[in-house]
Amino acid sequence: MKAKDLSAAPLTYDDVGLSRVHRTPPGYRTTEVRTAVGVGEDAFHRLAEGLMGWELHRLAGLQVDAATPAAAEGVDVVPGFGAGPLRLSAPCRVVWTERTSTRTGFGYGTLPGHPESGEEGFVASLEENGLVVFELFAFSRHSNWFYRAGGPVAEGAQRLVTRRYVAAAKALAGGLAG
Numbered sequence: 001m002k003a004k005d006l007s008a009a010p011l012t013y014d015d016v017g018l019s020r021v022h023r024t025p026p027g028y029r030t031t032e033v034r035t036a037v038g039v040g041e042d043a044f045h046r047l048a049e050g051l052m053g054w055e056l057h058r059l060a061g062l063q064v065d066a067a068t069p070a071a072a073e074g075v076d077v078v079p080g081f082g083a084g085p086l087r088l089s090a091p092c093r094v095v096w097t098e099r100t101s102t103r104t105g106f107g108y109g110t111l112p113g114h115p116e117s118g119e120e121g122f123v124a125s126l127e128e129n130g131l132v133v134f135e136l137f138a139f140s141r142h143s144n145w146f147y148r149a150g151g152p153v154a155e156g157a158q159r160l161v162t163r164r165y166v167a168a169a170k171a172l173a174g175g176l177a178g
Contacts, residue, residue, distance in 0.1 A: 006076040006091055011109045012117040019107040019121035019137050020096050028118055028139040031162055038132035038173025047124040047132055048104035050172035052097075054079075056122065059168035060161060063087075071106040073097055090114045102126040105135070116140040116158070122165070124173075134169035136162060 015025040024030040037047065050056050052071045054064040062079040069075050071094050080089040092108035105123030110116055118140030125133045140158070 006078070006093070006111050009076075009091070009093075009111045011093060011095070012112060012114065013109060013119065015139075016095050016109060016119070017107070018139065019119040020098070022137045024139040028141050031120075031136065031138040031140070031158065033134070033136040033162060033166060035134055035166060035169075036131045037134045037166070037170045038175060039130050040132070041126065043132045043173040044102075044104075044124060044126040047134065047169055047173040048099075050168075051105055051122050051124055052099075056165060056168045056172060059171055060164035062090075062161070071097060071108075076111070077108065088115065090116075092120075095119065096121075098123065110140075116142060124169075132173045134166065134173070136165055 013025075015023075018025060022032065038044070050059070054068060054071070054077065057064050057079050062081055064077060064079050068077050071077075073094055073096060075094045076091065077094070078089050078091045080087050082088050091111040091113045093111055094106050095109045097106040098104060103123060103125045105121060107119055107121035109119045118138060120136065120138035120140070123135040125135065127133055
């Protein structure tokens with residue numbers, strides 16, 4: 001599935017934009033991570049650019065088509081893992097972005113064909129003390145009976161990808177010394 005095929009597809013949930021304000025609608029699971037991943041402006045800029053250019057996803061082991069534009073409101077992206085007929089695609093649309101001198105990030109929502117229904121936000125922030133913080137906030141629920149039946153496996157996969165996002169954020173920011 002290519003992102004260009006998704007332009008007319010509707011989001012698969014109603015509460016668009018709630019990941020930006022860390023709110024979870026009723027009936028959804030929440031995933032929330034906030035962790036220091038580096039120090040200084042250079043580390044912040046590396047992480048911010050890695051978020052917006054999909055490098056965070058690639059370093060986490062997801063495939064993102066090289067032709068996918070940087071994260072911007074309305075951009076469709078189809079991260080996936082696996083190969084050939086075993087590739088699991090997760091079509092999404094960027095629903096919000098933020099870019100200031102100390103915060104950069106975006107949130108995307110699920111499109112038809114995604115194993116989950118919901119939204120996930122990724123933010124890099126530069127704190128006053130110089131720490132670079134990676135934030136991930138997501139709300140989700142299984143998109144259909146098949147994924148609900150395999151709930152524990154799907155939820156385990158989601159936890160694994162979240163850990164990989166954190167490791168990728170640390171790699172992009174250059175990690176913390178000591």
